Amino acid sequence: MQSKSKDSKRSAFRIALPATSANLGPAFDAAALAMDFYIKIEARGADAFSIQATGRDQGICGKLEDHLIVNTYREVLERSGQQLIPLSLKVKNDIPIGKGCGSSAAARLAGIALANHFGRFRWTDAQIIGEASRREHHPDNASACWMGGLTVARMSGEAEAQVVSVRPKGRWPLLLAVPDQALSTEKARGVLPAQYSRADAVTNIQNSMLLLAAFMQGRPDLLSTALEDRIHQPYRAALCPLLPYLQELAGIEGILGAALSGAGPSVLIFLDPRVSLAKSRRLVVAHLKQNSLHAELLPTSIASRGGRDRE
Numbered sequence: 001m002q003s004k005s006k007d008s009k010r011s012a013f014r015i016a017l018p019a020t021s022a023n024l025g026p027a028f029d030a031a032a033l034a035m036d037f038y039i040k041i042e043a044r045g046a047d048a049f050s051i052q053a054t055g056r057d058q059g060i061c062g063k064l065e066d067h068l069i070v071n072t073y074r075e076v077l078e079r080s081g082q083q084l085i086p087l088s089l090k091v092k093n094d095i096p097i098g099k100g101c102g103s104s105a106a107a108r109l110a111g112i113a114l115a116n117h118f119g120r121f122r123w124t125d126a127q128i129i130g131e132a133s134r135r136e137h138h139p140d141n142a143s144a145c146w147m148g149g150l151t152v153a154r155m156s157g158e159a160e161a162q163v164v165s166v167r168p169k170g171r172w173p174l175l176l177a178v179p180d181q182a183l184s185t186e187k188a189r190g191v192l193p194a195q196y197s198r199a200d201a202v203t204n205i206q207n208s209m210l211l212l213a214a215f216m217q218g219r220p221d222l223l224s225t226a227l228e229d230r231i232h233q234p235y236r237a238a239l240c241p242l243l244p245y246l247q248e249l250a251g252i253e254g255i256l257g258a259a260l261s262g263a264g265p266s267v268l269i270f271l272d273p274r275v276s277l278a279k280s281r282r283l284v285v286a287h288l289k290q291n292s293l294h295a296e297l298l299p300t301s302i303a304s305r306g307g308r309d310r311e
Helices: 004-010 068-079 103-118 125-136 140-147 185-190 198-217 220-226 242-247 277-290
Strands: 013-022 031-045 050-055 087-093 150-156 160-166 174-178 255-260 267-271 296-300
Touching (some): 031 140, 031 198, 031 296, 068 087, 068 103, 103 125, 125 140, 140 150, 160 198, 174 277, 198 220, 220 255, 242 255, 277 296
Parallel strands (some): 050 087
Antiparallel strands (some): 150 160, 174 267
């Protein structure tokens, strides 16, 4: 007969973590939103580590060697001096990997959540987000992924993050344009300058405030101005060819604006809720085709559910 503690280690732990889109134009490393497609994980204590993967990027998700979820889980437990419990993982992934959709933040949070559960840490949301943010080197994706909705975040020392959740007013339909090629965050950060002019900094501060007001007051009409960025998008455009062409559609019927999703190369398109999705999508498809570009177009919305909202 198994002991109660051993039974608990073998019982299933389930978590679903949403894709995220960070930066949102001018809110560089500060704001992000959760999107309603997920990586879902079921974990049980086992005699040895194993992964059964389905969904998008199955080859990456199912490869046990150098697996970001497993590595994070191991590192958190080992650093805390806790017993390492091997896990049998079932992973169903819908998040594009390496394309600016928060896949690494979701994986790191999954590993931290697993360590928190099997190591019985009882960490707070701030500690969980802070641990993921320290590993990601910025808190935006991690905060939106864990909390859901729209978040504004900053690091508070080494161990915790200060996070504010915002529930946007009204409907905010989105279309995510995902190119075939991936782009590493390191490469995307490598093209950014070390210094900026006062004018560029002020413009981004103003637009970030305007963007937050647009979400809080349900003012999608402000996006054409509020999404303007001078800190990262102009420098990353050469690595993210979809961006300048999709930005051209801002203000055309059904398209409110476009911004890089995270560090790119995917682009998040904000749609007018009064125009049908099919009509807006046709416009985007035609524009991409006219410019000899191709992207997978994923309709989505701001997801209120985050990783902490387990059933």
